[in-house]
Amino acid sequence: MSRLFEELDYQQTPIGIISLRRRLEPTLQIDVFEIKIGEDGLMSSLITDGEEAVSSLALAATSNESLNVVVGGLGLGYTAQTVLDDSRVTSLRVVDALAPVIDWHERHLIPLGESVSTDKRCEFILGNFFEIAANGMDFGADAPDQFDAIIVDIDHSPRHLLDPSNAPFYEADGVERLARCIRPGGVFSLWSNDPPDAEYLAVLEGAFDTAVAEVVVFDNVLTGGTAESTIYVATV
Numbered sequence: 001m002s003r004l005f006e007e008l009d010y011q012q013t014p015i016g017i018i019s020l021r022r023r024l025e026p027t028l029q030i031d032v033f034e035i036k037i038g039e040d041g042l043m044s045s046l047i048t049d050g051e052e053a054v055s056s057l058a059l060a061a062t063s064n065e066s067l068n069v070v071v072g073g074l075g076l077g078y079t080a081q082t083v084l085d086d087s088r089v090t091s092l093r094v095v096d097a098l099a100p101v102i103d104w105h106e107r108h109l110i111p112l113g114e115s116v117s118t119d120k121r122c123e124f125i126l127g128n129f130f131e132i133a134a135n136g137m138d139f140g141a142d143a144p145d146q147f148d149a150i151i152v153d154i155d156h157s158p159r160h161l162l163d164p165s166n167a168p169f170y171e172a173d174g175v176e177r178l179a180r181c182i183r184p185g186g187v188f189s190l191w192s193n194d195p196p197d198a199e200y201l202a203v204l205e206g207a208f209d210t211a212v213a214e215v216v217v218f219d220n221v222l223t224g225g226t227a228e229s230t231i232y233v234a235t236v
Contacts, residue, residue, distance in 0.1 A: 008109050011100040018042075018100050020109060028221060033076060033110060035101065045111065048078040049218035050191055050229035054153050055082035057214060057231050058189035059089075064148045066090045070137060072129035072152040074101050077112035079153050079191075084119050092122045093139060095129040102126060129154060130166045134174070137181040146183040157194035157230075172203050179207040182236050192230040201232065208234035 010019035016037050025032045025046065033045040043051075059067070059082075067089045071080050074096035083092050094116075096102055102124045105113040116122055125132075125139065129152070132138070137147065155161045158170040168174045182188060188208065196213035204211035211234040220227045 009100065009104060011103075013098055013100060015098075018098060020100075020104050035076065043075045045076055045078075046221065047218070047227065048076070049227075050193075050216060050231070051075065051078040051153055052082045053216045053229065054189050054191040054231050055079050055151055057216075057233050058149050058151050058187045059083065059086050061187045061189075061233050061235055062148055062185055064088075064183065064185045067148040068144045069093070069149045069151065070095065070147050072133075072150070073154040074105065074124065075153065076110055077105060077116045079151060080116050080122065081112050083149075083151065084116065084122060089121060091144075092119075093125055093143070094122065095125045095127055095132060097126070097128050099126055130169045133169055133178055133181070136177065146181055146186070148183050148186040150178065150182060150186075150188045152189070153191040157192040158190070158197055158200040159194065170200060170203070172206060175203050175207045179234075179236055184236060186236055188232075188234045190232040192232065194230060195228075196230050204232060204234045208236055210235045 005023045008020040008022055010017055019036050021034045021036065023032050035042045065088055068091045069083050069089055071083060071092065071094045074080060074094050080092065080094050083089055104110050105117045108114040155166055161167060178188060201211055201213050214231045214233060216229045216231055217226050
């Protein structure tokens with residue numbers, strides 16, 4: 001039987017102590033993996049529908065083949081794994097600013113760590129996704145000039161940011177710069193924990209050929225009710 005609680009690792013980072021924890025959820029009798037900054041929850045394996053939907057809705061919106069994909073935000077790996085489950089994907093670059101998160105995947109401390117980190121199509125990149133986006137998604141000479149899908153799950157929403165310096169990414173100039181990094185027929189998708197934001201959707205519509213805000217409703221296994229996320233999907 002699993003321990004009721006176990007801290008698998010903790011490390012100091014520029015934004016504070018980050019820890020990986022596993023606990024036995026008493027109601028469901030399942031192991032739950034959690035990443036925390038201090039005592040604040042960053043992500044949990046208990047409910048992953050939104051992280052999976054931001055990838056599945058994006059890839060469903062493109063008919064391109066031989067997909068080169070960028071994911072901003074590694075977390076527990078559900079967004080990346082959903083990308084890798086699509087047989088059209090030939091390369092995936094996952095950008096994360098926290099070295100411990102990448103380390104936990106490579107050490108297979110996270111349930112999806114082995115699956116994601118050993119997939120030959122997948123490369124982890126330690127860096128600030130928003131700075132990379134501002135520089136035109138330049139990953140070096142061996143990388144494509146444009147990508148078929150750019151999928152982002154980092155901030156809580158376009159208004160609730162983990163760092164105020166991320167704000168230009170959601171503004172008109174940042175969105176137009178992002179659109180230029182996507183191949184014709186390609187897609188951008190963004191996870192948000194807030195309801196649809198009409199102002200941000202209008203910014204997307206100004207830079208992309210199409211843009212929608214899809215509300216994803218899923219079961220909340222703890223409350224017995226439902227929860228919602230918003231997934232923005234924009235195509236060129």
